[in-house]
Amino acid sequence: MSDTHDLGSASGRENELATPWGTVILERYPFDAREKLRAWDAADEYLLNTLIEHLPQWIPDNARILVFNDQFGALGISLRKFLPVAMNAWQGEIVSVSDSWIANAGSIENQKRNGLDAETSCSPLELPEGPFDLLLYKLPKNLAYFEDMLQRFRVLLKPGAMVIGAAMVKYLPASVQPMLTAKIGSTSASLAWKKARVLVSQCDTQQPGHSGPAIASYSLPEYELVLRSFSNVFSRQQLDIGTRLFLPVIPQLQHSALSGEPPVIVDLACGNGVVGLVAARRNPTARLILTDESAMAIASAKENFMAYFPEREVSFMQTDALRGVEKASADWVLCNPPFHEQNAVGDHIATRMFRQAKDVLKPGGRFLIVGNRHLGYHLKLKRLFGNVHVEASNQKFVVLCSVKH
Ligand SMILES: C[S@@+](CC[C@H](N)C(=O)[O-])C[C@H]1O[C@@H](n2cnc3c(N)ncnc32)[C@H](O)[C@@H]1O
Structure with a gap:
């Protein structure tokens, strides 16, 4: 894409996320050539690797996927770029939800860097219409926010939908797994890999969700x-x-x-x-x-x-x-x-x-x-x-x- 150069990209620093499907270029926002931090972490990689292992079971041909709290587009961009190739003309839809202007601005620039049409995230206060087949999330730091969003996503998910999240172990308190079990359904946590974990839940609780925000x-x-x-x-x-x-x-x-x-x-x-x-x-x-x-x-x-x-x-x-x-x-x-x-x-x-x-x-x-x-x-x-x-x-x-x- 021609605006790749204008948007800036790193030299001498890692800005390529290698997925088993291929490579995605990711920068933080605002772009700063001196920036040392990467725009993704091992939790993003672990989540993507886990998804790939479970294709096509978790992601059917025309799946609607919600992506919550993506940081600078690591999840959404990888899926948009590679699912249509990996799954032979995949026809589904990916909708991102983020509270952060910075994450959204970073994701828009990164979509352009990767040759994609830029799509804006939805605000957590204006959620898209369901139903969705899959919810992917990066665990937010604020657990009251996470709980609020789980209750509101719950009503947008099909019965039996998979809910897959990831977090670095240092940002993953013990209370998260019981919260997921109560709000979504049976939940298991993976072994740690590069100090990250993946949480896999299935939407089977009888508890009703909430449509209004807390x-x-x-x-x-x-x-x-x-x-x-x-x-x-x-x-x-x-x-x-x-x-x-x-x-x-x-x-x-x-x-x-x-x-x-x-x-x-x-x-x-x-x-x-x-x-x-x-x-x-x-x-x-x-x-x-x-x-x-x-x-x-x-x-x-x-x-x-x-x-x-x-x-x-x-x-x-x-x-x-x-x-x-x-x-x-x-x-x-x-x-x-x-x-x-x-x-x-x-x-x-x-x-x-x-x-x-x-x-x-x-x-x-x-x-x-x-x-x-x-x-x-x-x-x-x-x-x-x-x-x-x-x-x-x-x-x-x-x-x-x-x-x-
Ligand atoms: C310490 S709080 C202060 C909030 C409020 N003024 C108060 O005193 O209760 C800092 C605020 O900065 C916001 N924030 C963080 N990064 C920001 C950025 N790059 N631009 C604008 N606001 C930002 C956070 O969302 C948060 O609301």
């Missing part, structure tokens, strides 16, 4: 708010302790420092929107922009805003950090940065967010963040903005502010 909530009487969240939202049952230190520091602005117009406040990585809601209450004329890469987070934030500020001018963007937000447009960017993304832990995501925050701030605009003390965010901010000061702190967290000059 919602958790907590109340914040001091801010007169009740926050509702879908299952894959950060800190959905109680206010995060870093956010608790952050909320009182959220500023009250009369006007934009520059233009005298109503201020523009961005809640970057908004989760259920708690930071944006407190900013909206404290700044009745402000225009708000809320971003998060999770579909469930954006949907929760939208519902929470509709409950308290149905008339306010608010933009909700499911995106990577501040991608799509106009440069030099914001008076304040508020953020409790994430510490992991697609199972990759580290401060690279926060660093990306800091750079983008500087870009979207007006000159004179301010970036306010909360972080764990040990992460050393003050050094990064000082380097980037040339200034940083402490707005609040306790033993574990610190709220830092930098001004864009």
